[in-house]
Amino acid sequence: MTLPGAWPAELTVDALPPLGQLLLSLADDEFVIGFWDSEWTGIAPMLEEDVAMSSLAQDEIGHARLFYDELARLTATDADAIAFGRPMGDFRHARLLDHPRTDWAFTVARRYLYETADAVRLEALVASSNAPVAEGVAKIRREERYHLMHVDAWLRRLAVGQGEGRAKLDDALRRLGPEASSVFAPLPGEEELVRDGVIAASLADLYGTWTGVVGPVMRELRLPFDPIPPTTGGRGPDHGPDFAWLWTEFTSVARSEQGARW
Amino acid sequence: MTTEEVDGAVYEVFRQEKDGDPMRHAGNLVAPDPELALHYAREFYSRRGESHRLWVVPRAAIGVVDDPDLLRPPLDRSFKKPGGYVMRDKLEEARRRAAEDHP
Numbered sequence: 387m388t389l390p391g392a393w394p395a396e397l398t399v400d401a402l403p404p405l406g407q408l409l410l411s412l413a414d415d416e417f418v419i420g421f422w423d424s425e426w427t428g429i430a431p432m433l434e435e436d437v438a439m440s441s442l443a444q445d446e447i448g449h450a451r452l453f454y455d456e457l458a459r460l461t462a463t464d465a466d467a468i469a470f471g472r473p474m475g476d477f478r479h480a481r482l483l484d485h486p487r488t489d490w491a492f493t494v495a496r497r498y499l500y501e502t503a504d505a506v507r508l509e510a511l512v513a514s515s516n517a518p519v520a521e522g523v524a525k526i527r528r529e530e531r532y533h534l535m536h537v538d539a540w541l542r543r544l545a546v547g548q549g550e551g552r553a554k555l556d557d558a559l560r561r562l563g564p565e566a567s568s569v570f571a572p573l574p575g576e577e578e579l580v581r582d583g584v585i586a587a588s589l590a591d592l593y594g595t596w597t598g599v600v601g602p603v604m605r606e607l608r609l610p611f612d613p614i615p616p617t618t619g620g621r622g623p624d625h626g627p628d629f630a631w632l633w634t635e636f637t638s639v640a641r642s643e644q645g646a647r648w
Numbered sequence: 649m650t651t652e653e654v655d656g657a658v659y660e661v662f663r664q665e666k667d668g669d670p671m672r673h674a675g676n677l678v679a680p681d682p683e684l685a686l687h688y689a690r691e692f693y694s695r696r697g698e699s700h701r702l703w704v705v706p707r708a709a710i711g712v713v714d715d716p717d718l719l720r721p722p723l724d725r726s727f728k729k730p731g732g733y734v735m736r737d738k739l740e741e742a743r744r745r746a747a748e749d750h751p
Contacts, residue, residue, distance in 0.1 A: 432656070432678065432680075433678070434677050434678060434679060434684075434688040434691075434692070435684075435688075437688070437691050437692060438687060438688055438691040441691050441695045532687070532690065535687065536687050539681075539683045539684055539687065540684075543680070543681070543684075
């Protein structure tokens with residue numbers, strides 16, 4: 387594997403075409419949640435869950451790679467340069483993913499909100515007029531099905547348990563609820579993607595679909611769920627100090643010797 | 649991390665590598681409930697795509713027979729094995745008699 391070259395200085399993410407914006411949002415979301423969740427490796431609540439969470443985190447980074455590869459093809463660069471050679475301020479993941487893993491209930495709450503939102507988004511891409519997107523999404527959805535089952539089992543487990551777990555889950559959902567819609571933050575040039583059939587509906591419409599999916603589950607479990615409609619500020623460029631730490635962490639090897647091979 | 653710290657049970661996992669293969673014992677794991685046991689089995693025994701089917705069984709559901717008096721009693725059992733009953737001499741004797749009766 388070749389370590390990435392620098393992200394080309396003349397390439398600014400804001401100048402990417404609408405398809406590039408979509409690919410970047412998908413890839414950055416999966417990449418960042420994958421790195422946060424990998425922070426559980428070695429310290430998850432039990433050995434079995436440690437293996438499961440580490441494997442899930444790897445899956446997410448694998449999905450990111452698929453979208454980065456496609457973006458690399460569009461921009462004549464390479465996936466590693468996009469992932470590891472890009473400045474912090476050029477990341478366009480959702481605001482929901484700007485927090486560290488925190489405690490287990492927080493991770494479960496965030497994964498639930500994110501994975502359900504991602505599932506709605508992927509469903510709107512499975513029949514995409516863009517063939518590489520449609521093919522990639524079809525593969526990813528087969529893996530995400532299991533991710534949803536896993537996080538649904540944990541959400542229910544913490545919700546029906548009494549005491550600390552339930553209290554921490556409530557806190558996390560109250561804190562993250564208003565940010566969950568950032569997955570559906572409008573993308574530059576989104577109307578064009580809808581018109582061309584790249585995505586089946588606008589992100590604002592997908593947000594509506596998502597609240598219809600998650601709302602009943604939250605009511606059933608009597609969990610707090612107070613989403614607010616997505617706004618343009620939902621995807622950076624300012625991601626705050628926690629993401630700054632994570633970026634420093636995941637780029638540390640690539641930055642230590644640019645262009646090195648191993 | 650020990651199993652004592654975890655509110656869970658042991659599950660035995662059986663795995664089939666290809667369709668039609670026998671289910672073979674793969675190992676075991678600890679899980680807090682049967683649903684998470686399925687997820688962990690999937691992570692432990694097929695996250696690299698190495699299984700066609702998994703059976704995940706609570707260890708408590710397995711009946712065990714390991715009493716040597718039941719399984720290997722100290723008596724001659726050779727007559728219960730197909731190879732333990734030697735036919736050759738008896739067959740020869742029977743043929744000889746048959747030849748004498750109908751020369």
